[in-house]
Amino acid sequence: MMAFAAISDPEQEALAALDRGTFDAALTILMNAYGGAVYRYCLAMLSKTDLAEDARQLTFIQAHQGFRHFERRSSFRSWIFGIAHHRCLDLLKAHRRRQDRFSSLEDAVEPPEPTESADTRLAARARGQALTRCLSKLPQEKRAAVLLRFQQELSYPEIASLVNENAAALQMRVSRTLIELRKCLQREGWAA
Amino acid sequence: MSDASCDRFEREGLLRQEQGLPLDDEHFATCPDCLAARAVYDRLRQDLAMLGLDAQPAADWQVKVRAAIDERSTSAPLPWAAKTTTSKRLSWMWIPTGLAAATLAFVLARPLMTSPPTYSVRGEPTVGVLPLPTEGARRGGTPDPARGGELVLTIGDRFIVQADTAGAPFAELRVYLNDALIVRCPGDAVCRREGTWLEVTLDATVGRYEPILFTAPRPLTLPRGTVNADTDAAATAGATVTIEPSIRVY
Numbered sequence A: 001m002m003a004f005a006a007i008s009d010p011e012q013e014a015l016a017a018l019d020r021g022t023f024d025a026a027l028t029i030l031m032n033a034y035g036g037a038v039y040r041y042c043l044a045m046l047s048k049t050d051l052a053e054d055a056r057q058l059t060f061i062q063a064h065q066g067f068r069h070f071e072r073r074s075s076f077r078s079w080i081f082g083i084a085h086h087r088c089l090d091l092l093k094a095h096r097r098r099q100d101r102f103s104s105l106e107d108a109v110e111p112p113e114p115t116e117s118a119d120t121r122l123a124a125r126a127r128g129q130a131l132t133r134c135l136s137k138l139p140q141e142k143r144a145a146v147l148l149r150f151q152q153e154l155s156y157p158e159i160a161s162l163v164n165e166n167a168a169a170l171q172m173r174v175s176r177t178l179i180e181l182r183k184c185l186q187r188e189g190w191a192a
Numbered sequence B: 001m002s003d004a005s006c007d008r009f010e011r012e013g014l015l016r017q018e019q020g021l022p023l024d025d026e027h028f029a030t031c032p033d034c035l036a037a038r039a040v041y042d043r044l045r046q047d048l049a050m051l052g053l054d055a056q057p058a059a060d061w062q063v064k065v066r067a068a069i070d071e072r073s074t075s076a077p078l079p080w081a082a083k084t085t086t087s088k089r090l091s092w093m094w095i096p097t098g099l100a101a102a103t104l105a106f107v108l109a110r111p112l113m114t115s116p117p118t119y120s121v122r123g124e125p126t127v128g129v130l131p132l133p134t135e136g137a138r139r140g141g142t143p144d145p146a147r148g149g150e151l152v153l154t155i156g157d158r159f160i161v162q163a164d165t166a167g168a169p170f171a172e173l174r175v176y177l178n179d180a181l182i183v184r185c186p187g188d189a190v191c192r193r194e195g196t197w198l199e200v201t202l203d204a205t206v207g208r209y210e211p212i213l214f215t216a217p218r219p220l221t222l223p224r225g226t227v228n229a230d231t232d233a234a235a236t237a238g239a240t241v242t243i244e245p246s247i248r249v250y
Helices: A010-020 A023-046 A049-069 A076-094 A120-136 A140-151 A156-163 A167-187 B008-018 B026-030 B032-050 B061-073 B084-108 B227-236
Strands: B126-131 B142-144 B150-153 B158-164 B170-177 B180-185 B191-194 B197-203 B207-216 B240-243 B247-249
Touching (some): A023 A049, A167 B008, B158 B170, B158 B207
Parallel strands (some): B150 B247
Antiparallel strands (some): B158 B197, B170 B180, B170 B207
8 A cells, every 4th residue: 555645735734724723833834834935035135144033033923913814815935025025125224324234244255266176065155155245235126036036936926916016127127137146246256 | 248249148038038938049049158148147046046045044033933922912902002092191100110110120231331431420321221011911021131131022012211321411312223323312302301311212113222321521422323333433532332232122
């Protein structure tokens, strides 16, 4: 007799939890499923680990408060990222006067010269740090668009709904932002 | 992608890819520059997808989320939110309680003195923060040892920041929210002054509040608007900077 492992779908599990009125259970499911991705998004948006952690916590606190009003028109995932996106913007606005907002990436180190003998893992990390620096130099709307598209793999209609913009305009923005990032990486010594 | 190379992929190909359209023009399949550019952007997309995968966030973040939710769910409605017409009277009713509790808070406070006062004082300048109580049972804000003893409040709470200038010739209580100066006391409308005491009552919004008392024997420098800039400038000018553990609002 064959045994089939149940495939866990956080979206369905969270919906079922909401239907049962167990908001805490729904929260747990969503935190386990999307907490890491929300942190990664917020870290790339905010460039600071403590702010990213705050944004993530605020996101799920607000999600818990909003369960009663969740209209099921979108996935939990895009709903959660909509909240996260706005909390990140709030924190960015609050820190707009901070002089070292984008220049003091806590975990950033100067990338080593990419040489053939460099350890692959270290080189990948350094390239990631260079990319983070390049992202931090972008206006928030461009940064958010490329992160939601490629880091979080949301569709353009999802992103458009989330940031209340036109999908075609977002496609244009993302393609231009990719060029900006490529040029920035080139300036940082990462040609390809 | 240099000036001498073909940039058609960047001009057309990238957008077509984002639009979900095929690159069916033969040029894109044969032009070496376009093929190279395509590989570069494919890698850039991969890099973006991998960004932050090695990040190691706080292990206890879910616990903190639940604690904040629990705190909010067990908070009683604020009297001034429920009864607008009586809010002012109720606020004043709590002042005596607030002052008594503030005294306790001052004892517990750990002012960080960058230098001893050089003027005649009747004690040390102090800053205290006091969550305003609600009707009925009130837990109030809770200091979080994990965050250096900062006070944790929830949105909608109210709190008082009180400072004793200890008779300093020049003194100013400043409150920063997320590193931006939001209140100067004296000066702003929310400020109350009584003798050597300065007091500010605030409605808690999301973020991190930092109350700081500046005292000096000579006029204080004008604020620049951020904690680091203002404390550095004040310390350079010989002022005393007294810092209360911050207030975190969820």
